Amino acid sequence: MAEVHLIGQIVGASGFPRSSLFCKWGIHTGGAWKLLSGLREGQTQVDHPQLDDVAYWSHPIDVHFATKGLQGWPKLHVQVWHQDPFGRRELYGYGVCHVPCSPGWHALACVTWQPLGSWQERLSQLFVGGGPQLLNSDLIYTGADRYRLQTTAAGTVHLELGVVLRHFARYGVEC
Amino acid sequence: MAAAAAAPAPAPTVFLLMVNGQIESARFPEFDDLYCKYCFVYGPDWAPTTGLEEGISQITSKNRDAQQALVWNFPIDITFKSTNPSGWPQIVVSVYGPDLFGNDVVRGYGAVHVPFIPGSHRRTIPMFVPESTSKLQKITSWLMGRHPEFTDPKVVAQGEGREVTTVRSQGFVTIAFNVVTKDMKKLGYDVSPSDMQNPSIVSLTDGIHNH
Numbered sequence: 001m002a003e004v005h006l007i008g009q010i011v012g013a014s015g016f017p018r019s020s021l022f023c024k025w026g027i028h029t030g031g032a033w034k035l036l037s038g039l040r041e042g043q044t045q046v047d048h049p050q051l052d053d054v055a056y057w058s059h060p061i062d063v064h065f066a067t068k069g070l071q072g073w074p075k076l077h078v079q080v081w082h083q084d085p086f087g088r089r090e091l092y093g094y095g096v097c098h099v100p101c102s103p104g105w106h107a108l109a110c111v112t113w114q115p116l117g118s119w120q121e122r123l124s125q126l127f128v129g130g131g132p133q134l135l136n137s138d139l140i141y142t143g144a145d146r147y148r149l150q151t152t153a154a155g156t157v158h159l160e161l162g163v164v165l166r167h168f169a170r171y172g173v174e175c
Numbered sequence: 176m177a178a179a180a181a182a183p184a185p186a187p188t189v190f191l192l193m194v195n196g197q198i199e200s201a202r203f204p205e206f207d208d209l210y211c212k213y214c215f216v217y218g219p220d221w222a223p224t225t226g227l228e229e230g231i232s233q234i235t236s237k238n239r240d241a242q243q244a245l246v247w248n249f250p251i252d253i254t255f256k257s258t259n260p261s262g263w264p265q266i267v268v269s270v271y272g273p274d275l276f277g278n279d280v281v282r283g284y285g286a287v288h289v290p291f292i293p294g295s296h297r298r299t300i301p302m303f304v305p306e307s308t309s310k311l312q313k314i315t316s317w318l319m320g321r322h323p324e325f326t327d328p329k330v331v332a333q334g335e336g337r338e339v340t341t342v343r344s345q346g347f348v349t350i351a352f353n354v355v356t357k358d359m360k361k362l363g364y365d366v367s368p369s370d371m372q373n374p375s376i377v378s379l380t381d382g383i384h385n386h
Contacts, residue, residue, distance in 0.1 A: 005260045007288050012301065012344075022338070037261045043338035047303060050345040051204065056301035058286060060334050062218070064261040083341075087308070103365045105292055162291055164260050166363045168371075175371060 001066045002168050003036070006074070006099060008161035010044060012056040013080055015155030016092050021055040022046040023157065024079045027063060027099070028141050030072010038063035046083045054158075061161070070173065074099040077141045078157050080112055084129070091133050093154030096141040100163055101175045108159040113151040187358040189256045191224070192264070194289050196352040198232065198249040201270060201302070203346035206282050209245055209272040210234045211348070215253060216286070216332035218262010226253030251350075260364065264289045265332040268348050270302055278320035283346050284331045290354050292367045299349045303342040 006027070013021055026041035044057040065074065080093040093112030100106045117125070117132045125131045139145060168175060198211060214229040232249040255264055267286045274280045283302025290296040305323040307313055316322045325331065356366075365371055 005263075007260065007263045007291065009288070039334055042334045045303075045337040045340040045342050048306065048341070048343045050343055056303060056344040058301060058303070058331075059337065060265060060286065060288065060332060062261060062263060062288075062334075064259075102368045103370060104367045105290065162288065162366075164291060165365045165371075168365065170363075 001068060002171060002173070003166040004065045004067065004074070004099075005164040005166075006038075006061055006063045006065075006161055007164065008061050008105075008159065010057050010059040010061065010078070011158040011160055012047070012054050012058070013155055013157045014052075014054040016055070016080065016082070018082055019053055019055050020046060020048050020083050020085075021092065022081055022083060023057060023059070024081065025059075025061075025076060027074050027076050029065065029067075029074045030069075032069035033065050033067045033072055033074065036064040036066050073101060075141050076110070076159070076161075077137075078110060078112070079137070079140070080154070080157060088129070090129050091131065093157075094134065094140045095154075095157055097157075097159070099161060103163050103165045103175075105160065105162045108161060110157040110159060112154040112157060114154045116150045116152045187361050189258055190359045190362055190364070191254060191256050191357040192289070192291075193254045193355040193357075194264075194352055195250070195252040196350060197251060198247050198268060199297075199349045199351055200247060201245040201346060201348045202243070203245060203270070203272075203282060203302075204243070205345065206272050207245075208234055208236050209270050209282060211247060211249065211268055211270045212328070213249075213251065213266055213268050214328065215264050215289075216267055216329045217255065217257075217264040218259075220259040221255050221257040221262055221264060224254045224256050227251075228253065251352075260291070263291060266350065267328050267332050268300070268302070268350070269328045269331075270346070270348065274317075274320055274322075276320050280320065280322050281324040283344075283348070284325065284328055285348055286332045287350065290352055291356070293354050293356050296352045296354065297349060298352070299347050301344045302346040302348055303344040306341045306343045308341055 023044045044059040047055040077096040095110040095112035097110035115132045232247045270283045285300040285302040
């Protein structure tokens, strides 16, 4: 069985309207992949940055997969949430990004989007906060039913991911 | 006449990671007179063989010129052995300094994985402090000089339990690493794109016997 190690961190996020943000992340893989060690999902801390407008999380990722096939290569999906001083949480963006297929250290910028509601919902979001959210979070990382959605652009999540591959050449895989 | 064949070298079961470098400098616009502590956090398959796992640096102040850099130039030197890249070592840096009343207070925690590609690398990591969520607690801690801090800085290197913490990021630390690995290719690990051009092809039968 070939093995893949993902060693890196979710560095932070930029480009969002407010900065007290946290991120829920997960790694989705196909049926041929088995998680050997590490956490495949988690939630970062909430950051209030003093210096820039970038929220820094430095959330470590250390995951070890074994696989029998190339289908279902791991995808990392993120949900960026905002926490206000009263402790209420509001969704700021969804994003997905494939884990790079070549070994080495990669700096990734994952773009995110936010579902857009009707004009009444947008008006109340302006005053009270809280917009529409996806009922089924599978839509973040599959493309199947996306045509039903209308969305608007949100900020970017920055990741640094290192990929270590084992035994891929033995099976003739070029990457 | 045939020369005695050299016995084939036994297949390695561990690989080594040697890291040296320095904690170069920091950038904290609001604070001065800082020192840092570092320690390494690694998984259960890892063990340090030589070198220092922890250290405390000198206290440094900002230069009076416009540069405003806090320079430590604090050397790091450690070698690990392991059977598995899971739990790859991370360096956890904690920065401390005096507050208005002279108490020693934490100014930032940060962590980064030691790079796994052999060569020279430089990483600039953001530093954050835990923050209390109530305003009264913030005023009290400022008056008493007892700010929230982590009981064990190694918590910064883990992903679990973070969802309940609120932090404030307020500075950056730059660390330079030089990394050398031994026997990672022999064990079948490819760590950089050039490795895939000369991949670690262990013959299929050897691989099966090793497992």
